[in-house]
Amino acid sequence: MLGLLAREALSGYDLASRMRERVGFFWQARHSQIYPELARLEGDEMVVHRVVEQRDRPDKKVYEITDVGLEALKEWVTAPVKPRATRDEMVLKAYSVWLADPEKAVTLFREQQRLHEEQLLRYEEIEAWMEEEWGEDLSLPSSPRFASYAALRRGIIHERGYAEWCGWVADRLEKGGAGTG
Amino acid sequence: MLGLLAREALSGYDLASRMRERVGFFWQARHSQIYPELARLEGDEMVVHRVVEQRDRPDKKVYEITDVGLEALKEWVTAPVKPRATRDEMVLKAYSVWLADPEKAVTLFREQQRLHEEQLLRYEEIEAWMEEEWGEDLSLPSSPRFASYAALRRGIIHERGYAEWCGWVADRLEKGGAGTG
DNA sequence: TAACCCATGTAAACGGTTACATGATTTC
DNA sequence: GAAATCATGTAACCGTTTACATGGGTTA
Numbered sequence: 205m206l207g208l209l210a211r212e213a214l215s216g217y218d219l220a221s222r223m224r225e226r227v228g229f230f231w232q233a234r235h236s237q238i239y240p241e242l243a244r245l246e247g248d249e250m251v252v253h254r255v256v257e258q259r260d261r262p263d264k265k266v267y268e269i270t271d272v273g274l275e276a277l278k279e280w281v282t283a284p285v286k287p288r289a290t291r292d293e294m295v296l297k298a299y300s301v302w303l304a305d306p307e308k309a310v311t312l313f314r315e316q317q318r319l320h321e322e323q324l325l326r327y328e329e330i331e332a333w334m335e336e337e338w339g340e341d342l343s344l345p346s347s348p349r350f351a352s353y354a355a356l357r358r359g360i361i362h363e364r365g366y367a368e369w370c371g372w373v374a375d376r377l378e379k380g381g382a383g384t385g
Numbered sequence: 386m387l388g389l390l391a392r393e394a395l396s397g398y399d400l401a402s403r404m405r406e407r408v409g410f411f412w413q414a415r416h417s418q419i420y421p422e423l424a425r426l427e428g429d430e431m432v433v434h435r436v437v438e439q440r441d442r443p444d445k446k447v448y449e450i451t452d453v454g455l456e457a458l459k460e461w462v463t464a465p466v467k468p469r470a471t472r473d474e475m476v477l478k479a480y481s482v483w484l485a486d487p488e489k490a491v492t493l494f495r496e497q498q499r500l501h502e503e504q505l506l507r508y509e510e511i512e513a514w515m516e517e518e519w520g521e522d523l524s525l526p527s528s529p530r531f532a533s534y535a536a537l538r539r540g541i542i543h544e545r546g547y548a549e550w551c552g553w554v555a556d557r558l559e560k561g562g563a564g565t566g
Numbered sequence: 567t568a569a570c571c572c573a574t575g576t577a578a579a580c581g582g583t584t585a586c587a588t589g590a591t592t593t594c
Numbered sequence: 595g596a597a598a599t600c601a602t603g604t605a606a607c608c609g610t611t612t613a614c615a616t617g618g619g620t621t622a
Contacts, residue, residue, distance in 0.1 A: 207481040217573050230476035237610065239575055262573045262618060274484070281481050282489035285474050285497070289582095293466050295411035295539045300388040300462050302532040303455070308463035309526075316466070344562035345490075351483040354557070358476045358550050365546040369539050376535070381525035398601050418582065420603055443590060443601045470610095 205233070205241060206277040209251060209269040211348050216242055217264065229359050242267055250276060298373060310377045317370035324363035331356055386414070386422060387458040390432060390450040392529050397423055398445065410540050423448055431457060479554060491558045498551035505544035512537055 208214060208222050219242075220235040233241075242265075245251045250273035253265040269277070294316060301309050334342065334353055341349040389395060389403050400423075401416040414422075423446075426432045431454030434446040450458070475497060482490050515523065515534055522530040 207477060210481060210484060215573075216575090227477075227480060230471060230473045230480075232470050232472070232610095234611065235574075236576080236612080258572090260619060261571090264573060277481060278484050278486075281478050281485040282493050284493070285478070287500075288472075288474055289413050290411060290543075291413070291469075292411045292539070293469055295536050296388060296408075297462050297466070298535040298539065299408060299411075299532050300391060300458060301535065302527050302529045303391060303459050304462040305459075306526050312463050312465070319468075340562070343557065343560065345487050345558045346483050346562075348483045350557070350562075351480050354479040354482065354554050355476050357553060358473070358479065361546045361550050362471075365542045369542050372538060373535050376524065376531070377526045379524065381521070381527070396601075397603090413582095415583065416602075417584080417604080439600090441591065442599090445601060 205238065205245070206250060206269060206273050206280075209267055210274060210277055213266050213268040215256075215264040215266050219267075227355070230355060245273070249273075294370070301373070301377070306377050306380055310374050313370045313374040313377065317367050317374060320363045320367035320370060324360060324367060327356060327360045327363060331360060386419065386426065387431060387450060387454050387461075390448055391455060391458055394447050394449040396437075396445040396447050400448075408536070411536060426454070430454075475551070482554070482558070487558050487561055491555050494551045494555040494558065498548050498555060501544045501548035501551060505541065505548060508537060508541045508544060512541060 205219055208219060208227065214222070216235060216239050219238050220233070223231070223233050223238070242251065242253070246253065246267075249270055251267045251269055253267045255263055256266050257263050294313075297312070331353075334349070334356070338349045338353070341347045342353045344350050386400055389400060389408065395403070397416060397420050400419050401414070404412070404414050404419070423432065423434070427434065427448075430451055432448045432450055434448045436444055437447050438444050475494075478493070512534075515530070515537070519530045519534070522528045523534045525531050
């Protein structure tokens with residue numbers, strides 16, 4: 205949330221939209237988590253809000269990051285990470301795929317392959333758009349555009365790898381050895 | 386847990402070890418989660434246990450999967466997955482890296498690159514061992530060895546992609562454009 | 567007039583981690 | 595004598611999701 209607010213002042217509702225649309229591929233939060241957290245951050249003086257009155261829409265609270273919040277965010281960015289546990293249901297399924305009906309398994313893995321290939325395409329379109337529109341900014345480490353680009357690159361590499369793996373599994377299942385193991 | 390018990394009968398303690406060592410890279414659970422879950426699975430008739438008395442060690446409860454459990458597992462393997470939310474702290478940091486001290490950021494990303502390259506090497510060693518030891522079983526979709534191999538392949542592709550991305554970010558940060566953005 | 571978007575909150579439930587608790591045996 | 599391994603459990607806490615709750619304005 206601070207990472208988003210460091211780029212622009214946003215309401216809780218805006219933050220929830222960003223979580224769904226832009227940064228959703230690597231982090232998410234629902235509005236039910238966002239509103240209490242904004243209150244907590246304000247208590248810690250990381251953010252401040254002002255009420256913006258609107259004619260045709262409900263009023264909103266627009267949150268801005270403070271110097272305290274910005275400093276905390278800067279520190280956090282380069283702070284060491286403790287290795288986080290990954291959980292991947294498809295790998296879990298792969299681990300037990302020897303028990304499954306191979307045809308059904310192929311269907312599942314092909315479906316997943318397709319989904320990740322589609323997502324990859326979407327990311328690559330955004331990548332092309334960024335390179336077109338943002339040009340030289342993408343080589344400026346102090347630009348938020350560079351940072352967005354870097355995050356997107358992870359998405360691309362992830363989807364490529366995931367689709368490749370699903371395809372590999374499906375191929376192996378299709379070639380298949382003896383059905384009895 | 387059913388996926389592990391389908392391969393061999395295990396105690397809660399054994400399950401916890403497997404979660405740490407073998408399947409830990411794509412799924413984990415602590416003993417505090419495992420013991421109550423085993424009781425729940427037994428209530429659902431997915432597993433049964435017998436007490437194994439040991440001379441030099443504490444007695445243990447060894448759990449076996451039942452036909453009911455095996456059927457449920459088989460069904461689950463090919464059942465559709467609902468897209469799970471990924472959360473990646475490094476990508477989150479990358480998204481705000483434009484605010485950070487570039488030198489410190491390079492250190493962080495190089496460190497992560499190294500860690501993932503090391504993990505990749507470990508996986509590749511296991512891969513080589515599997516190919517050596519398990520040979521033709523690796524092309525039998527009905528063999529648990531094939532399934533282990535498939536899961537490992539995901540680990541390899543993941544680590545390769547992750548290390549590549551960390552390196553890419555660090556390279557870009559080092560080349561760096563103007564410091565002012 | 568029904569569906570959707572904007573806008574903000576609270577409450578209950580769930581999955582998972584950390585900490586608490588106990589105790590025997592083996593290895594250094 | 596201390597630390598590590600084997601072995602099984604419970605309790606408290608925390609982050610997240612789902613559901614509950616409200617209400618005005620716009621678009622089809």
